[in-house]
Amino acid sequence: MTDISQYSKELIVYGNRITEIGHGIAVGPPPEPIPVPPDPIPVPPAKGRAKFGWTWATPRTATSWGNPLTAAEATAVQGAARSYASHVLGWGPDESLASLRSYWDWRKPDLMLLAKAPQFAKIPDGNPSKGDPYDEWGPSPSAWPQLYDLWATYVKEFKPKRVIPWSECRGSAPWGFWDNRPQTEGGNRWAVDHYCNFWNTGEAKLRAASPGVLLGGPYVGMSSWGVTANGTKGTLDNRDLAMISGFMDQCKYDFIAVDGGIDLRPGYNLPGGTPEQHVEKMLDVYRWVRAKTDKPFVWVETYMSGLVGTTVVKEHARAWPYLLDEADKIGGDSTWYAWGAQRDMPDIATLNNLATR
Numbered sequence: 001m002t003d004i005s006q007y008s009k010e011l012i013v014y015g016n017r018i019t020e021i022g023h024g025i026a027v028g029p030p031p032e033p034i035p036v037p038p039d040p041i042p043v044p045p046a047k048g049r050a051k052f053g054w055t056w057a058t059p060r061t062a063t064s065w066g067n068p069l070t071a072a073e074a075t076a077v078q079g080a081a082r083s084y085a086s087h088v089l090g091w092g093p094d095e096s097l098a099s100l101r102s103y104w105d106w107r108k109p110d111l112m113l114l115a116k117a118p119q120f121a122k123i124p125d126g127n128p129s130k131g132d133p134y135d136e137w138g139p140s141p142s143a144w145p146q147l148y149d150l151w152a153t154y155v156k157e158f159k160p161k162r163v164i165p166w167s168e169c170r171g172s173a174p175w176g177f178w179d180n181r182p183q184t185e186g187g188n189r190w191a192v193d194h195y196c197n198f199w200n201t202g203e204a205k206l207r208a209a210s211p212g213v214l215l216g217g218p219y220v221g222m223s224s225w226g227v228t229a230n231g232t233k234g235t236l237d238n239r240d241l242a243m244i245s246g247f248m249d250q251c252k253y254d255f256i257a258v259d260g261g262i263d264l265r266p267g268y269n270l271p272g273g274t275p276e277q278h279v280e281k282m283l284d285v286y287r288w289v290r291a292k293t294d295k296p297f298v299w300v301e302t303y304m305s306g307l308v309g310t311t312v313v314k315e316h317a318r319a320w321p322y323l324l325d326e327a328d329k330i331g332g333d334s335t336w337y338a339w340g341a342q343r344d345m346p347d348i349a350t351l352n353n354l355a356t357r
Contacts, residue, residue: 050327115167138171148202192246222260232273261303270306
């Protein structure tokens with residue numbers, strides 16, 4: 001696996017994204033054909049319950065994450081967004097929390113994404129990490145209790161409405177949640193039980209830190225592959241769906257969380273068809289989840305772009321209104337967070353349109 005020493009390095013433009021094992025998206029095509037998800041159980045529509053959200057990945061100053069929002073863009077975001085999410089990175093007990101407090105107060109997110117582990121959690125048990133809090137390795141199992149103690153202090157201080165432990169199931173087991181063993185040995189899939197053990201280790205601590213906080217997961221990337229004769233949205237990867245099913249079975253969750261884009265693996269290209277047809281991939285996931293639970297659903301990073309040839313094509317203007325309208329028809333409580341960084345975001349006109357929903 002390539003050494004990723006800066007969190008910002010994982011934000012690479014389309015066509016050059018990181019594809020390390022365990023980066024939150026399945027590695028390599030599925031080992032067997034993937035059936036189309038079953039017809040969902042009908043749910044009465046609940047108009048207006050599908051919400052546009054904003055993940056604060058956009059920096060306050062120009063960085064490799066992209067340029068900061070203009071004043072007009074910030075105003076449009078604040079008008080459109082019904083919820084905000086933000087990542088907690090590698091802050092630990094030996095580092096100042098002043099910067100975390102500063103940007104948390106500025107962003108005022110209600111969804112806390114516990115996305116990275118500090119040094120102390122990455123050095124036991126033979127962890128390949130050099131202790132860099134921003135690299136891609138997951139926390140060592142023996143450090144899980146101490147890591148949750150630290151995270152509980154954040155939950156207690158900032159009192160977010162919702163919390164998700166870990167980000168995109170990153171890292172290879174046992175220092176992460178992708179089973180890198182050969183398929184013949186039961187690998188080439190998500191380490192579902194390992195992730196659920198990790199999540200369950202901290203559940204009580206996080207709930208005690210802020211009574212009433214809602215906990216979710218598994219925050220796994222939704223891959224789709226152009227491996228069957230489906231010309232407009234590819235086919236969902238069963239390994240990602242299995243992670244969600246296992247999480248539902250083993251964890252006392254309050255909401256389900258995923259992320260991903262309308263593009264196809266492995267090249268992040270857009271299939272044929274319209275923006276509305278591309279968004280059906282996300283709606284397929286939502287229908288599948290809705291057939292299993294009526295608990296809230298969040299799509300933490302919603303990517304509405306992909307490659308056509310060598311050109312990045314952005315489909316926000318048509319994709320976002322269609323997504324929210326169709327999710328309303330499916331029913332239930334859902335929030336779909338725009339990513340925001342690298343200018344992969346709706347333009348001002350689209351944001352203003354979303355503000356009227």
